[in-house]
Each structure stands twice: as C-alpha cells, then as structure tokens.
Amino acid sequence: MSGEIAEGPAAVLAWNRALLGEEEIAEAVDALRSGWLTTGPKTARFEAGVRELTGAEDAFAVNSCTAALHLALLAGGVGAGDEVITPSLTFCAIANVIARVGATPVLVDVLPDQLNLDPAAVAAAVSGRTRAIVAMHYGGHPCEMDELREIADQHGLLLIEDAAHAIGAQYRGRPVGSLGDLAAFSFYANKNITTGEGGMLVGRADLVRSARLLGRHGLSRVAWQRHGDRGPADYDVLEAGLKYNMSDVLAAVGVHQLKRLPEFLARRGVIAARYSQELAGLPGLWLPGTAADVRHAWHLYPVQVSPGRAGMDRDALAEALAAAGIATSIHFTPIHRLARYRDLADPAVMPHTERAADRLLSLPCYPAMTDDDVSRVIAAIRQAWGEPAP
Ligand SMILES: Cc1ncc(COP(=O)(O)O)c(C=O)c1O
CATH class of the missing domain: 3.40.640.10 (Type I PLP-dependent aspartate aminotransferase-like (Major domain))
Incomplete structure (x- = not known):
C-alpha cells in the first residue's frame, strides 16, 4: 500500500496517511x-x-x-x-x-x-x-x-x-x-x-x-x-x-x-534510518538524532535547513518538494509566536526554539509509505542540493 493520494494527473505523496486494516x-x-x-x-x-x-x-x-x-x-x-x-x-x-x-x-x-x-x-x-x-x-x-x-x-x-x-x-x-x-x-x-x-x-x-x-x-x-x-x-x-x-x-x-504498534514503530524506524543514511552530508541540512538511552517513536522526521550553508531556506525546500508532488509539514509555530500568547515570552531567551522554528520541516514518515515513496522523497531532496539519488 502506498501513501499516495490521487489528486489530478500527478499523484501527491501525502504528508501523512493512516494505515487501517x-x-x-x-x-x-x-x-x-x-x-x-x-x-x-x-x-x-x-x-x-x-x-x-x-x-x-x-x-x-x-x-x-x-x-x-x-x-x-x-x-x-x-x-x-x-x-x-x-x-x-x-x-x-x-x-x-x-x-x-x-x-x-x-x-x-x-x-x-x-x-x-x-x-x-x-x-x-x-x-x-x-x-x-x-x-x-x-x-x-x-x-x-x-x-x-x-x-x-x-x-x-x-x-x-x-x-x-x-x-x-x-x-x-x-x-x-x-x-x-x-x-x-x-x-x-x-x-x-x-x-x-x-x-x-x-x-x-x-x-x-x-x-x-x-x-x-x-x-x-x-x-x-x-x-x-x-x-x-x-x-x-x-x-x-x-x-x-x-x-x-x-x-x-x-x-x-x-x-499493530510494534509493526508501525519498526516501519517508522526503517524509514527514519533511510532518511538519516541517504540524506547525510548535504550541506546545511540538519538531520534528527536519537539519544543513546531512548527508543524513538519517529512520529516526525523533522529536518532543519540552515539557509547560509544550504543556499536555500526551509520554505524553498518545502516548495521544491511540493513541486515534486511531496507534501511536508511544520512542527510547530512556537506558542510565543501565536497571537493569544505573544506577550508571554521574550523570544531572546529562547534561542534554540527561535532558530528551529525558522528551519524545521517535517518530511513524510509513516508506515503506509512504500520503499519507493521513501526513495522519491530522498531523490527530491538530494536534487534540491544538486546531488544525484544515492
Ligand atoms: C504535542 C501535541 N499535543 C497535543 C495534541 C492534541 O492532540 P488531539 O488532537 O488529540 O487533541 C497534539 C496534536 O497534534 C500535539 O501535537
């Protein structure tokens, strides 16, 4: 089963899709x-x-x-x-x-x-x-x-x-x-x-x-x-x-x-491992890691784009992926940037949040994706860097 949803002539790879049996x-x-x-x-x-x-x-x-x-x-x-x-x-x-x-x-x-x-x-x-x-x-x-x-x-x-x-x-x-x-x-x-x-x-x-x-x-x-x-x-x-x-x-x-949770977690882990291996080394592309003493549930695979080194910003990468028919998402607009909560915190005291908020992009990462879907995401990202698919 694929994570693709039919939307007009080009099938779009959804950012997420549930796997129900x-x-x-x-x-x-x-x-x-x-x-x-x-x-x-x-x-x-x-x-x-x-x-x-x-x-x-x-x-x-x-x-x-x-x-x-x-x-x-x-x-x-x-x-x-x-x-x-x-x-x-x-x-x-x-x-x-x-x-x-x-x-x-x-x-x-x-x-x-x-x-x-x-x-x-x-x-x-x-x-x-x-x-x-x-x-x-x-x-x-x-x-x-x-x-x-x-x-x-x-x-x-x-x-x-x-x-x-x-x-x-x-x-x-x-x-x-x-x-x-x-x-x-x-x-x-x-x-x-x-x-x-x-x-x-x-x-x-x-x-x-x-x-x-x-x-x-x-x-x-x-x-x-x-x-x-x-x-x-x-x-x-x-x-x-x-x-x-x-x-x-x-x-x-x-x-x-x-x-089915064990099966789902295993599949998420495999997809995340492929991203981490096949996207490694692209300049200015930060990939998420895992602390030694945890088991990650890989609900998200959030990359960060550092505009200075990557030669593009997060939004440009999202647009390039959208043009290739790949949906992405952003997690999250920090609470202190939302209208209701804007007065609550000084952004200056949250440097890591501020930096991540401008750079984060969540790639599709879910068990309904096929290996080909994962390859497609990897190829589109590498192409944005002018690199061939691995
Ligand atoms: C971190 C976090 N907490 C809470 C929620 C709220 O979940 P629900 O939609 O089940 O109320 C979400 C939803 O995406 C979330 O990402």
Whole structure:
C-alpha cells in the first residue's frame, strides 16, 4: 500500500496517511452492530491494552489528547494563579488548556539536539507559583525525564507527559506514559496509532480516578453501569464535570491499531534510518538524532535547513518538494509566536526554539509509505542540493 493520494494527473505523496486494516473495520462494525455505541467493553479493552503497554496504574480513554491534558490539569488541582512550565515549541493544545483552567503557561526553551524541554531552562523558570511541568516528547523522542523528575520532586510539582507523539517510545528502558505523574496520548488521525479522534490519560491511580469522574459529567455512575448489568439508572453528580469519554466505535479501531504498534514503530524506524543514511552530508541540512538511552517513536522526521550553508531556506525546500508532488509539514509555530500568547515570552531567551522554528520541516514518515515513496522523497531532496539519488 502506498501513501499516495490521487489528486489530478500527478499523484501527491501525502504528508501523512493512516494505515487501517480489515480488523479495525470489522471491530468497528461489530461495535455498531452490538448496539452499544458509547463507552463500553471495547473502550475497557483499549484502556487495558494501553495500561499494559505503559505499565501505568490506570488509564482513561477520552475523545482527544487535548481533553486528556485538560483533565490532567484539573485532576492535579492546577487552577487560577498557578504557573505551568512547558516548551514553546509545541502544539497550542497545552497552552490553551493551561489558560482555560485560569493558569499561566510559562514557556521555556528546548535542547538544540532533541528539541525537547531543556531541564536547565525548566529549573530556572520555577517560581513560587509553579504547579506543574508538562514535558512534550517532540516527534516521539522522549524528554530528559530523570532530570525533569528531579526538578519536579525538589519543588513538589506535578510532572505531566504530553505524549501525543510518543506512544511506544522508551526512555532508559521505561515506557513513555510511565515517566510522569500523568501522561496524555493522542489518537488523532495523523498519530502513530489512530482512532480518527481520540486520546488517553494514564498515570497515578488517584489522579486518573479524579480525571475519570471529571471527564464523565462528574457522575457517580456512568451509562455502562447504569444501563448495563447493574440495574436502574440512578446516579448523582459529584463534580462540575465535562464530557470527554471515548466511544466504543472508535475504541474498536484503537484496540487493533494498538496491536499493530510494534509493526508501525519498526516501519517508522526503517524509514527514519533511510532518511538519516541517504540524506547525510548535504550541506546545511540538519538531520534528527536519537539519544543513546531512548527508543524513538519517529512520529516526525523533522529536518532543519540552515539557509547560509544550504543556499536555500526551509520554505524553498518545502516548495521544491511540493513541486515534486511531496507534501511536508511544520512542527510547530512556537506558542510565543501565536497571537493569544505573544506577550508571554521574550523570544531572546529562547534561542534554540527561535532558530528551529525558522528551519524545521517535517518530511513524510509513516508506515503506509512504500520503499519507493521513501526513495522519491530522498531523490527530491538530494536534487534540491544538486546531488544525484544515492
Ligand atoms: C504535542 C501535541 N499535543 C497535543 C495534541 C492534541 O492532540 P488531539 O488532537 O488529540 O487533541 C497534539 C496534536 O497534534 C500535539 O501535537
């Protein structure tokens, strides 16, 4: 199967495309036929699978990673007047939920090699109002979690993993999702495993229990219990809750995507290794590396173009690839460059983020790509440098 989508005469290689099989489809149809469409037995299976993968104490399947992050803050007691430290080089979801609970995002710089939170910058940003650190595993490369844990413990802070990119990744032999007090996964359409829309909050049992209550209207008993084997629909409302739970129709897809995660990760690793080998040495083209003690999930393969040495900038490379029918993407416009958050940070104190933001380009890297698709990307990039295909 190829990552190509037919678009007019020239087939465009999409930046991302999900790989779904007959098992996912059959299980989703089974959910539809069962008549039980909301959270139920298939969601429970999906939660058990992610719990097993991560070794987390508990797991709550929700309808997005954004919902999981929101619940993580609420369950952790983060609220008005608090500060939450997070990288600026990330997706807007975390900044939005921090602001939405009345707290302030404190945006800090990343390490230049892995583009993850710089622990020294985190330590320097801790104040008397800091309540939590949210570490985002950029592109699927785990953060320096031991150092972040030390800072969190020293100041009594909650440590949350934004693991949207990183299901299946490992840090020093330990799975992502087991490294913080809580972790949030995304199963959005372009993620390493997908349910179309979806997410999961995993972590400490006490916190996930609170999150589950908050994510289901604050109800003392949920629909599955009320209408399942357990008898009549009596319930009470214990908290001013939200409605974030996952549907069994989507969990059905997730159960089988999760089974295929090892295969998906292996394929992502092979594609990344080919890029790293066959694009090495092009002047001014920075390629992502992997720390010795991690297992990368390769959600992204982000290159950086240094205009001085490459003789072109990132946008010119993106245009050259688009002309060759290859889609790319950018991760991310840093939070401090977004209108809502522009006042929050001085760009001068984030040199690595600033530099990366102007240079980053995410290449297609996903299991639905064929070897020929990968060769095509490599050839187009080498051609932009005036080099033959390897
Ligand atoms: C780092 C990061 N966190 C959170 C999210 C939000 O995920 P979702 O769309 O499942 O809410 C994304 C989405 O792309 C992301 O990249």
